[in-house]
Amino acid sequence: TITIENRNDAQGTFDVRVTNVSSPKDISSVILPTWSQTDDLRWYEAKRQADGSYKLTVNKRDHKYRTGTYTVHLYYKDSNGGLTGAGGTTTHLSEVKPTGTITIENRNDAQGTFDVRVTNISSPKDIASVILPTWSQTDDLRWYEATRQSDGSYKLTVNKKDHKYRTGTYTVHLYYKDSNGGLTGAGGTTTHLSEAKPTGTITIENRNDAQGTFDVRVTNVSSPKDIASVILPTWSQTDDLRWYEATRQSDGSYKLTVNK
Numbered sequence: 001t002i003t004i005e006n007r008n009d010a011q012g013t014f015d016v017r018v019t020n021v022s023s024p025k026d027i028s029s030v031i032l033p034t035w036s037q038t039d040d041l042r043w044y045e046a047k048r049q050a051d052g053s054y055k056l057t058v059n060k061r062d063h064k065y066r067t068g069t070y071t072v073h074l075y076y077k078d079s080n081g082g083l084t085g086a087g088g089t090t091t092h093l094s095e096v097k098p099t100g101t102i103t104i105e106n107r108n109d110a111q112g113t114f115d116v117r118v119t120n121i122s123s124p125k126d127i128a129s130v131i132l133p134t135w136s137q138t139d140d141l142r143w144y145e146a147t148r149q150s151d152g153s154y155k156l157t158v159n160k161k162d163h164k165y166r167t168g169t170y171t172v173h174l175y176y177k178d179s180n181g182g183l184t185g186a187g188g189t190t191t192h193l194s195e196a197k198p199t200g201t202i203t204i205e206n207r208n209d210a211q212g213t214f215d216v217r218v219t220n221v222s223s224p225k226d227i228a229s230v231i232l233p234t235w236s237q238t239d240d241l242r243w244y245e246a247t248r249q250s251d252g253s254y255k256l257t258v259n260k
Helices: none
Strands: 002-008 014-019 029-035 042-047 054-058 068-077 083-093 098-106 113-122 130-137 142-145 155-157 168-179 183-193 199-208 213-222 233-234 244-245 254-260
Touching: 002 068, 002 083, 014 029, 014 068, 029 054, 042 054, 042 130, 042 233, 098 168, 098 183, 113 168, 113 233, 130 155, 142 155, 244 254
Parallel strands: none
Antiparallel strands: 002 014, 014 054, 029 042, 029 068, 068 083, 098 113, 113 155, 130 142, 130 168, 168 183, 199 213, 213 254, 233 244
């Protein structure tokens, strides 16, 4: 008797159990040829269980990830290698859509960054990696691979410096890459990075009329782009204009000493 048990459409698996096993010949093994289409036929040997039944777990990944009707035939192999047929059955694996919840976290307009987190991950195929193509315009499309976190979610940090420093709407799509390199789409989302104005507080310190010097200190430094240096053009009249580069201090501020 062939019984189908534990069918799982999400995982693409089902168990085949054979009971009431008997044959006019000796039985050296129980063989279960299984297929969804003729080009994915596999000849399996079932495993004997403690209760005398035989069991096989079928996984659609061994049958080209196909869904639909699966056919299972039953043969007993004798000690001479002969096969005796003893019936068959069919079962059905339904198509399961991939799922994934995309959440935008930690959006920072000043830094031009946001995190993409993917949870509730499932796919009808195996998942080798989680791919997140991201763009603000078509000419800055980047295909990112998210990093798996300890809680099973996947995370990516997007930085606008990798997208031509653009603000506005960002589109993120979700794909699962399987072990064969195939991509299965599972949705997408959008978010918005607002234009951030550069900031900086300029303070004059240590003015010394006798020496003709004063210090310029810049704090609260931020810019929508990366900051390679802080420049302080300084003049008393147009013909003595000097472009100075301030020096970064240990506290993160920038300092320049001007001498008349």
